[in-house]
Amino acid sequence: MNNFVYSIPTTAYFGKGQIQILGETIKTHGGSKVLLAYGGGSIKQNGIYEVILEQFRKAGLAHVELSGIQPNPRIESVEAGIRVYRENGCDFILAVGGGSTLDACKAIAAGVKYHGPVTDLFVDESGISSKITAVAPLATILTMAGTGSELDMGGVITVGNDHKKKVVLHPLLNPKFSILDPEYTYTVPEYHSMAGVADIFCHLMEQYFTPDAATTVQDRMNEGVMKAVLEEAPKILTDPKNYDARANIMWASSMALAGFQFVLGKPGFPFPLHGMGHELSSRYDMTHGVTLALLTPAWMRHTMSTAPEHLPIFAKFARNVMDVREADDAKAAEEGVRKLEEFYSGIKMPANLREAGVKEEDLEMMAAKAVENGKLGILTSIGKEEALQILQMAL
């Protein structure tokens, strides 16, 4: 096991009605004028917006608003947020929404304390956003489970005409607190709920499939969250207002990335599936989690066939998570992938890239862009050729 630092500085207030602590808790973190950021305005339909304003009133907090943050949030939204925050003398940021709003607000929180272009704050050679030295205090109210942004230190921002995905990553970006009320996810449409599930599962898998570092505790905990996701997600399909299922999926989202706890002690994690998935989102504006469900089985089979020395970990995944009883490693591994495909199909993810609208002639360009900042992968090294093979397998 490698050395590591474990730190989860975000407090999570989990459950029904936890929003009642909002106003006073912002005040205890020094907030008096809040930048309230949200997306397309669904919070005005489901009543959350009114409860937030009531909390502000009760606690005597002023606020200004930044609305319209889009999925796959763009740098322009971040820059707008920085302007609004500064022009209005804000001292606290409240992000209300899913991962996109939360991610944009993390970049805003860092940007308002930095005197230069916010693009300086993306991850650099050091592996984190080393130019971040201070951030505005940030809290979140989660309305969609998936990205894990509510309890982690990262965010993904889209930049430029070619929709490049860039990452902000720094321990200071952990929210001060996050309010996680599973009831807020009741109205998330089925497709997006299940894309969130696929995102959660991929976060867990990308921390799991690494070279062995004898991290038994982390790996067994990770398997536990994966099993919980497999067990609970289908219940949402049959009953979108199943509180306990929504609660478990929301908590799985948070646990998957809290302090990156399942990759602690391991040798890095370049997140190969996220690297390629982002290119699909960029080219087709495809929902993030869906791209991951599409690529994961292909990536698994590609790794299993090109690097059979890693079969044991795929067999372990099959046995410990997918409940495969097969004794032979190669057969067990393949059976694990097949059961995972069954799971994705059960939660109504598209069966392949073609079904999701991807054109064969785009694959080469996307493969090239996925690796333009360096090879991906950690079990195997994924360059352009390997990325193309995986995309073709997923087609």
Next chain:
Amino acid sequence: MNNFVYSIPTTAYFGKGQIQILGETIKTHGGSKVLLAYGGGSIKQNGIYEVILEQFRKAGLAHVELSGIQPNPRIESVEAGIRVYRENGCDFILAVGGGSTLDACKAIAAGVKYHGPVTDLFVDESGISSKITAVAPLATILTMAGTGSELDMGGVITVGNDHKKKVVLHPLLNPKFSILDPEYTYTVPEYHSMAGVADIFCHLMEQYFTPDAATTVQDRMNEGVMKAVLEEAPKILTDPKNYDARANIMWASSMALAGFQFVLGKPGFPFPLHGMGHELSSRYDMTHGVTLALLTPAWMRHTMSTAPEHLPIFAKFARNVMDVREADDAKAAEEGVRKLEEFYSGIKMPANLREAGVKEEDLEMMAAKAVENGKLGILTSIGKEEALQILQMAL
């Protein structure tokens, strides 16, 4: 799933040589004069003491010492610590040792900020130590894995001539940071290493065996840590310097109680085994973890026979943790207990109370004292009669 607040304010520096951050990190937390507390002086034999002093010198920190904190630490040690801290104008506490030293230092940290008898600070009717409103900053260096005190908010102190165990419990009691270097546990004798393992396993079980609250994520994560303990502990027996095994057991100790994360969302946890185990420690000065290994199978069988409606959770434990394949719940549950007994026997715990030196004539007195502050248990209600039955079954 019930509402909960998740908060783990302690940063863990895990791995070889992490002590090198000690001096500077104490300074970032405002420390300039440190109360250095430790137990019997083994840190002077294994070299840790010298490294600490070197860290103090480099960082320009003054210090005073409190040594000789005993296992099952007594209130007198706490009171002595409070005096030393105050008389020397300390502003930081560094606890170096196992759970006993850490627990004593938590009480000292609260006591130095309280103007009244430290006995006021034990858990009251509110369920926590409600009179604690401020604490001195505390850091820990763990030299023995087991109690989980390094990443939680509680401590156990022994009081009076009848050696009564009392608890301090408050979110402010989380250490600011803990240094967890698995190499520091290489020299812990086998018996105490394995007693620590039994303690860890019991913490996990007492959070697991509760009425069903649909906490799938928490329960599957808990099962994962339990499986890791079963897998790693025996490796220490054959090779006490197996770094990865020591690392996994140390991290399991921390994960088991970090933020009490596996009981979040559940309806309380009166820790019945700890309640009874403390009476064995008081009467016979028996190592804490050993008492738990002795009582757990008896408690399981007692619950399974007196409250068969709870058989499904015992069967689930047997299947998900102990790898039992039996389809019938009652048979699976019994097979799970049998395999757990096998595990305890494998890590050289005594087979029963009699073998551990307990006298039959003391059982009734211990049963009475175990419940004198109220009934124990959460799956079933354990009064004096039930406690006596369990003790008799364990004899």
